[in-house]
Amino acid sequence: MRLGISAPGNRLKDVNFDAMMPRDPFADDPNDPASFITDDDPIDQVEPLSDVERLHVEQDLKLVMEFKSVLGPRGFEGIFFMCDDCEELHYYEWDIMAANMRATLNGDMSPVHEPSIQPRVEAYVPWDYCLGYLDGLEAR
Ligand SMILES: [Zn+2]
Incomplete structure (x- = not known):
């Protein structure tokens, strides 16, 4: 190497x-x-991903698809998070999130700063909320 x-x-x-x-x-x-x-x-x-970064993105992509299948039917449309660059909240639908991650895996620049247009903010949840939600389901 x-x-x-x-x-x-x-x-x-x-x-x-x-x-x-x-x-x-x-x-x-x-x-x-x-x-x-x-x-x-x-x-x-485009900077290539390290093996570790690639693994993380693949895991995140799997999680997003799980979040979508579990939370989507419950009325949640995607993720929001505080962007360190813009210092603004960004809202991403599940599919946009997944598309960004696939683009990253393919070595394409992902349009990270292209939030959904006029998102229904009440339908978006933080990443950690989704993780907790999945954990809660598995604990039952
Ligand atoms: Zn941003």
């Missing part, structure tokens, strides 16, 4: 996921197409 981080734009091709990924077919090829991607290419702007 080498983490040869030189400049932020170079991270994507410098991080080696050999523990997780199939072998890069171009690994020994001096004509590796990736070497022709310039730092201006948008694909280089």
